[in-house]
Amino acid sequence: MKIVKSVAEMQGICRELRTRGVSIGFAPTMGALHRGHLSLVQRARSECQTVIASIFVNPLQFAPGEDFAQYPRTFDEDCRQLEAEGVAVLFAPEAKEMYPSGAVTTITVSGIGDRLDGASRPGHFTGVATVVAKLFHIIAPHRAYFGQKDAAQIAVLRQMVQDLNFDLELVSCPIVRDADGLALSSRNRYLSFPEREQALVLHRALTEIEQSIAHGERRSSALLQIGRITLETATGIKVDYLAIVDARSLLPEASAERGALVAVAAYVGRTRLIDNLLVA
């Protein structure tokens, strides 16, 4: 696996691949990889001729006081895993390579970018959209792979791809969970053993909502009440949001119909975790 740090070199490699007609699958990450990230790479490998991954802890998507400095950085282990999964090139630029002094342009996806995590973390999705747009320009992938766990991020990026005419397919990959249901996240590393147990309530609340839907309850107000009781009576949990929304616009839905997104964000101790389900 070739490791590339410069934008110019990365662009050169990708230009050459495209000229040769090689299809490029791209898995952008912030490192601290887990099986969820590897599932993106595996899907990319199965659908594209070559796979490029990136590791870049993007300062622009963290607000002051958030966990940018503490965000886990496990570069050597990440490289071993990506290489084992058959990634051809890893793009791992420094911050000054991505944001040289004088760079002032950002991308804001109005409306959608201010909903769910965008409401709780103002400016977060401008940071995400800006870095992903830059990565798309540098790598020009045919397909780009993102985890469904970050459902709001996917909605924001889909809108950006459509609005800015990016010539690529954005692929959403299923949430990968531990055996007990906890959705994999790089931030799970922050959890102490008791906090990890407490964190299971996110999946439990979603499962209860899913079961109520299966039993015929579709009213969002009733479903949210069920989830809220579970979350709010759990120890060590502070709910940020629990919402039933349209998966594309992220606007609230009065009824949880097929394709609606049930999304939750909560603090477990100081760690903010998210999870969601798509109504079947």
Ligand code: PAF
């Ligand atoms: O989902 C992530 O890990 C990040 O938000 C992304 C898409 C790599 C942009 O920094």
